[in-house]
Amino acid sequence: MTADTDELLTVPEVMARLKLGRSMVYDLIRSRRLVSIKVGRARRIPLSSFRNFITDQISEAA
Incomplete structure (x- = not known):
């Protein structure tokens, strides 16, 4: 793992x-479009x- 992947x-x-x-970010987490840990x-x-x-969003928009 690199230092970048360690950052939370x-x-x-x-x-x-x-x-x-805040609501939108939690919606992204709930829908698993944005991975999170507790x-x-x-x-x-x-x-x-x-x-x-971000990469996925750019790909979808293209």
């Missing part, structure tokens, strides 16, 4: 990067999952 993003960080609201009560999104989501 918080929901607010993903919200800021995607310029989306650490205790906290939800974390691996950076690699975030990047894959």
Whole structure:
């Protein structure tokens, strides 16, 4: 694993990067379009999952 894949993003960080609201980010997580893990009560999104989501969105738009 590289350092990039080890990094975990918080929901607010993903919200800021995607310029989306909290509900939309949780909808993406619920629909499994954005992979996340739970650490205790906290939800974390691996950076690699975030990047894959962006790549998938670009591919779908093309």
